[in-house]
Amino acid sequence: MKDIILDSVPLLDKQYQGMQIADDITWTKIWNAVKLEIENNEPGLKVGSAEYFDAVNYRFNEIIDKTQVVDTVMHRSDSMRQSDSSWKILTAFMSEPTKSYNLLLNAVEKYNANKSVENKKALTRTFSAWTATMLVNTLVISIFDMWRKKEDDEETLKDKWIDNILNDVTGYVPIVRDIYSLFEGYSVKRMEYNGIERIVRAINRSKKYIEEMAEDEKHSYPLRLITKDWIESVAYVFGVGAINVSKDLEALLRNYTRWIDDEGAINEIYEFMFKK
Helix, strand or coil: HHHHCCCCCCHHHCHHHHHHHHHHHHHHHHHHHHHHHHHHCCHHHHHHHHHHHHHHHHHHHHHHHHCCCCHHHHHHHCCCCCCCHHHHHHHHCHHHHHHHHHHHHHHHHHHHHHHHHHHCCCCCHHHHHHHHHHHHHHHHHHHHHHHHHCCCCCHHHHHHHHHHHHHHHHHHCCCCCHHHHHHHHCCCCCHHHHHHHHHHHHHHHHHHHHHHCCCCCCCCCCCHHHHHHHHHHHHHHCCCCCCHHHHHHHHHHHHHHHHCCCCCCHHHHHHHHHHC
C-alpha cells in the first residue's frame, strides 16, 4: 500500500526492472502486430472504432493466453496443479517450458486432425519459430557462460551452445531435465533448502576458520571469502540477486586482468575478492 501511495518501486523489485521493460516492449509489439492483422483480415471494421478495438482486444488476449507465460491456475498443466509436494518441486519454474510445449503439441494435433495446406503451414511456422527462438536464446546463454568461465574451463562456445541446447530440449519434461542434469554432473537439490544449505556452509566454514585460528594453523578458507559467503547466503534467502552480481563482477575483473591489466591494481582486487 505504501508503494502504491508513494508511487515508488521496492528495492527488491528494482533488480527485475530490466525484465519488466523487456516484457512491456514485447507486449507492445504484439498489440501493434494484432492491430495490423485485424486491419488486414477485417477490412470492414473502421480503424479506431469500438468494434475494431473489441476485435483487437479479443485476438490480443487469445495470443497472450497461448504464447505468453501467465502464472495462474488456469494456465498451469495438470502436473503443475498437483497438490503433492513432490510434483510441486519437479514442476517448479516450468510455466514457460510448458507453454512452449503446448504450442508445439497443439500445432501437431491440429495438423493430425486436418492435414490441410493451411494447417501444414501453421505447423511449419510454429516449429520454425520455436527452433529459432531456442537457438538464439541458448546462443546468448552460451556467450554469457563463456564470459563467466573459469581459467580451468576448456569448453569452447560450440561446446557450451550444444550443452545449452540439450538442456533446453530436455527441460520441457519434468524428471527428464533432472536426469539429464545428473548425467551432466550436477546434483538435483530441493530449492526450498538451498538458502539453508548456503547458510549452514557459511557457518561451517566460519567455525573451521575459528578452530584453525585457535590452533595457529593455516586457514583453508580465507576470511574475505567467508564474508562473501555470508553476504551471498543471506541475500539468497531474502531474494536479492547478490550471487549473480558476484559472478558477473568476478567475470569482469578476471577478463579485464586477462586482456588488459595482468599485473595491475585490478588484478590485485580480483585476487583479493575471488582467489582462495
